[in-house]
Amino acid sequence: MARFLVGNGAGFSGDRLDAALPVVRTLIARGCPAAMTFETLAERTLALGVLARRSREEAGFEPMLLPLLRPVLGLCLSHRIPIIGNFGAANPRGAAAAILRLAESLGLATPRIAVVEGDDVRGAIDDPAVIWPEGRPAAPVIAANAYLGAGPIAEALALGADIVVTGRVADPALALGPLIHAFGWSAPDELAAGTLVGHLLECGAQVTGGYFADPGVKDVPDVDRLGFPIAEVEPGGAIVITKADHTGGLVDRRTVTEQLLYEIHDPAAYLAPDVTLDITGVTVEEIGRDRVRIAGARGRPPPDTLKATVSIEGGFLGEGEISYAGPNALARARLAAETLRARLAASAGTVRLRIDILGLQASFDSDEGARGGAANPDGEFRVRLAAASADREAAEAAAREVLHLYCCGPAGGGGVRTAVTPRVATLSALLPRRLVSPRVSLVG
Amino acid sequence: MSAVIVPLHAIAHARSGDKGNRLNIAVIAHAPEAWPVLLDQVTEARIAALFAHRRPASVTRHALPNLFALNLVLDGVLEGGVNAALGLDGHGKTLSFLALTLPVTVPRHILQACASAIGARRGSV
Numbered sequence: 284m285a286r287f288l289v290g291n292g293a294g295f296s297g298d299r300l301d302a303a304l305p306v307v308r309t310l311i312a313r314g315c316p317a318a319m320t321f322e323t324l325a326e327r328t329l330a331l332g333v334l335a336r337r338s339r340e341e342a343g344f345e346p347m348l349l350p351l352l353r354p355v356l357g358l359c360l361s362h363r364i365p366i367i368g369n370f371g372a373a374n375p376r377g378a379a380a381a382i383l384r385l386a387e388s389l390g391l392a393t394p395r396i397a398v399v400e401g402d403d404v405r406g407a408i409d410d411p412a413v414i415w416p417e418g419r420p421a422a423p424v425i426a427a428n429a430y431l432g433a434g435p436i437a438e439a440l441a442l443g444a445d446i447v448v449t450g451r452v453a454d455p456a457l458a459l460g461p462l463i464h465a466f467g468w469s470a471p472d473e474l475a476a477g478t479l480v481g482h483l484l485e486c487g488a489q490v491t492g493g494y495f496a497d498p499g500v501k502d503v504p505d506v507d508r509l510g511f512p513i514a515e516v517e518p519g520g521a522i523v524i525t526k527a528d529h530t531g532g533l534v535d536r537r538t539v540t541e542q543l544l545y546e547i548h549d550p551a552a553y554l555a556p557d558v559t560l561d562i563t564g565v566t567v568e569e570i571g572r573d574r575v576r577i578a579g580a581r582g583r584p585p586p587d588t589l590k591a592t593v594s595i596e597g598g599f600l601g602e603g604e605i606s607y608a609g610p611n612a613l614a615r616a617r618l619a620a621e622t623l624r625a626r627l628a629a630s631a632g633t634v635r636l637r638i639d640i641l642g643l644q645a646s647f648d649s650d651e652g653a654r655g656g657a658a659n660p661d662g663e664f665r666v667r668l669a670a671a672s673a674d675r676e677a678a679e680a681a682a683r684e685v686l687h688l689y690c691c692g693p694a695g696g697g698g699v700r701t702a703v704t705p706r707v708a709t710l711s712a713l714l715p716r717r718l719v720s721p722r723v724s725l726v727g
Numbered sequence: 728m729s730a731v732i733v734p735l736h737a738i739a740h741a742r743s744g745d746k747g748n749r750l751n752i753a754v755i756a757h758a759p760e761a762w763p764v765l766l767d768q769v770t771e772a773r774i775a776a777l778f779a780h781r782r783p784a785s786v787t788r789h790a791l792p793n794l795f796a797l798n799l800v801l802d803g804v805l806e807g808g809v810n811a812a813l814g815l816d817g818h819g820k821t822l823s824f825l826a827l828t829l830p831v832t833v834p835r836h837i838l839q840a841c842a843s844a845i846g847a848r849r850g851s852v
Contacts, residue, residue, distance in 0.1 A: 326747075327810050417747070494742065494820075501740055502849055535848075537740060537755065540794050544753035546744035548800050550789050566793050579793075597810060637813035646821040650806055650813055653780035669813040708810045711747070 287465040288317035289458045289480060289514045290527075292355065293368075294487025296323040296345055302487065302511045304354045305527035309513060311362050312528065318440075318461035319359055321351060321368035322454050322485045329451055330426040330594030330707040332373030343374030344448075349385050356382070357391050360445055367436055367457050371448040373426065375400060378448045379726045393727055394446055397439035401721040402428045402451040404591050404714060414588065414713040422595040425707060429591040429714055432556030433477070435721040436460025442725055451592070453556050455481025458514065466518045474558035475582030476520035479565070482553070483524055483542055483577070484512050490524060490542040491573075492532030505531025522577045523570070534573040543567065543577075556589055558582040588713040597706030601634075601670040601678030603685025604641075606698040608663040615693040616640045616664040622692055623668055626684045634672045634681050641665040665698075671706070679703045730834045738764060738833055738841045741823035748808045749800065750819040752826045756795040760840040761833070765797055766790065768831045777829055778804055778822075799826065 290310050292303030303319065310317040323345045336343035345351070348370045359366050371378040375398040386394050405427045407413070428451035437460045439447040447460070458481030462468055468477060483490050488509040496503040503509075510530025515523040526534050543562060547553055553560040564579040607615045620638045627636055639645035642664040643656035658664075666688075670681030682701040689699060735741075738761040741754045754769055756762045775786040784803035791798065809817035816822075 497740065499849070500736070500845055537848075540755050540796055541740070541742040541753055543794070544744075544751070544755075544791070544796060544798050545742055546746055546751065547753075547798060548746070548749070548751060550791055550798055563791060564793065600813075635813065639814065641815075646814065646816045647825045648814070649780045649782075651780075667815065669815075671811075671813060706810060709747070709808075 286315050287462060287516050288313055288315050289461060289484060289516065290317060290319045291322070291484040291487050291512050292319055293321040293323050293351060294485065294489060295325060296328050296347070298323070298487055300347065300350045301354070303351065305530050306511045306513060307355045307358050307364065309527045310364055311358065316465060318365045318367060319355065320457040320484060321366070321370055322457055322487070324369045324372060324451060326592050326709050327594055327707045329372050329428050329592070330709070333426040333594070336373055341377050344372045344378035344381065345370035348378055348381060352382065352385060353389070356386060357389055360391055360394055365440055365445055365447065365461065367447040367460060369449045369452055369457065371398060371450045373450065375448045375450050376726065382446060382448070383727045395444050395725060396446045396448060396727050397442055397444035397723055397725050399431065399435040399439060399447065399449040399452065399721060399723055401719060402431050404429045404719060407714060407718040408591070408593060408712055410718055412715050412718070415710070416713065417710045420593055420595045420710065422597070422708065424593060424595055426594040427591055427712065429589045429719045430556055431719070431721050432456050433459035433463055434557070435723045437463040438723045440464040442723065444725065454485035455555060456557065457481055458484050459557060462516060471558055471582030471584065472580065473520055473582070475560045475580040476516070476522060478555050478558055478560050479562065479577065479580040480514045480516055480522055483539065484514055486542065486545065487511050488532060489545065490538055491526040491534050492538055495538055495541060501537060503531070503533055507531065520580070524575045524577060525573055534575050536567050536569050536575060539567050539575045539577065554586050556585055558585050587716065589716055589719050591712045591714055592709050593712050594707045594709050597708035598671055598673040599675045599678040599703055600706050601672070601682035601701070601703045602668065603682040603699065603701040604665050604667045605685055605688050605692070605696045606663065606665045607693065607696055609695070610661050612662060612664050613658065613660040615695065616666050618693045619666045619688055619696060622688065623666070623684055627670070627681055630677060630681065633674055633677045634670045636681065637669045639667045641667055675703065730832050731838060732830050732832050733838065734827060735769065735829040735831050736827035737838060738831065739827065741827050743819050743823040745805060745808060745818045748805045749802050750804050750822060752799045752801070752823050754797045754799060754826060757841040758844040759795055760837045762792070762795045764831055764833055764837060769797055769829065773829060774799055774801070774826065777825065781806070
């Protein structure tokens with residue numbers, strides 16, 4: 284059986300819209316069987332979809348779905364490259380309907396679309412067998428979605444789907460699904476290899492020079508036009524990571540090793556729905572320009588439970604920022620911060636507060652400012668207030684205190700921005716598999 | 728043999744990842760020669776001290792000698808994580824570079840090996 288290629292056209296909701304086309308062109312040029320994957324669901328993205336659906340029933344899928352697919356849909360259909368994405372989010376059928384309309388508007392033949400459902404477990408989380416590692420939800424539940432495995436995706440491809448639309452699935456399943464379909468993989472080490480492929484691809488450019496450049500230390504060519512990744516996979520499990528032709532970025536031992544360990548905890552036991560992946564024996568070898576061979580993934584049976592992310596209402600976040608620059612700027616910024624603290628002292632019971640001075644390595648610091656930082660006192664600083672509250676008005680009032688500094692604060696304060704946003708908090712639940720029933724159906 | 732004290736950034740690169748309130752930082756040697764320095768000096772205790780202001784519940788270090796890499800797992804340091812933190816970087820994406828400020832004592836020939844590895848990469852880009 285031939286080598287199979289898996290491309291990636293998005294690593295998160297909000298990724299570059301022009302990334303997929305060079306990947307698809309490269310897959311076509313290689314002439315091997317291939318699939319295209321899009322990963323657009325972070326932990327809370329799905330809850331945002333549920334909230335969007337409350338105000339508009341046909342919403343709830345990836346908002347940028349059509350701009351993502353428009354450049355590549357026709358090419359993928361005409362070259363029989365299936366598209367697999369979790370861009371269905373909270374409304375896979377809505378996403379499928381939108382893709383059908385897109386195909387029609389582009390004058391394409393009607394694609395065969397499969398939707399994978401059953402990840403929504405809002406009806407199952409009250410079962411006494413559910414395990415709550417961080418405790419039970421302390422606020423109203425917005426969404427509860429189990430991470431489905433690759434089985435339903437492989438099943439959809441076996442039904443002849445041109446496009447597979449999922450909600451929550453384990454990110455690596457987007458690549459493992461087509462590999463199971465292509466190679467008939469089922470042994471633990473095979474599932475481990477496919478999961479590793481998916482893990483390396485799931486964040487898009489993070490394996491091809493994104494989230495990597497450190498000028499003078501780790502240089503990346505043409506960051507403005509990073510090529511997105513392609514995995515070349517052999518039936519025996521050999522993997523080469525490369526990227527789209529005629530693009531920027533790079534694939535080398537360093538980019539692959541950083542992504543290999545990204546969001547990994549115990550490297551001997553990366554828990555996925557289909558397999559427990561052990562990467563402690565993995566080797567990473569450069570075999571050519573932008574070509575890295577990965578070998579040595581080992582698999583063991585997966586956990587008995589499936590993980591679900593449960594999203595709950597998280598109150599409101601008020602934010603405000605103001606800038607100070609030039610002579611004595613740090614002292615003026617500190618006076619602004621002290622003034623904000625004094626003004627908000629009375630609301631301590633209802634508002635959780637943090638005030639940073641950006642320019643003093645605030646990103647490294649704690650809510651209490653326990654670390655601190657040093658800088659040129661005559662440089663440029665931005666005071667940032669963040670105020671979390673269950674009460675929207677309290678969060679707004681706190682953010683407005685930054686606005687008041689224009690006329691009532693230290694000299695030369697400018698560039699105020701304020702915002703108040705609702706928050707979604709998340710926690711994990713572990714569900715016995717009997718509580719989760721994945722379903723595959725063809726639409727269109 | 729002379730040695731110098733340098734930030735970890737001189738001999739290793741790093742990447743942060745988050746899951747909830749847990750942070751992991753992969754620390755990877757620029758050259759194989761630097762691997763023993765990582766093993767000896769990038770310890771759980773020293774990382775816990777570097778992140779003390781974030782009050783880690785635990786710090787666990789996994790060694791991956793095949794990759795000349797350490798995976799550091801810090802529990803409870805993201806102030807609630809991306810969906811709850813008040814700080815700008817609730818993911819902890821910037822914190823790999825806090826880890827890279829850790830002072831390490833490095834024999835000059837190892838520092839030179841890392842500088843050569845970095846320089847060779849620069850020449851090929």
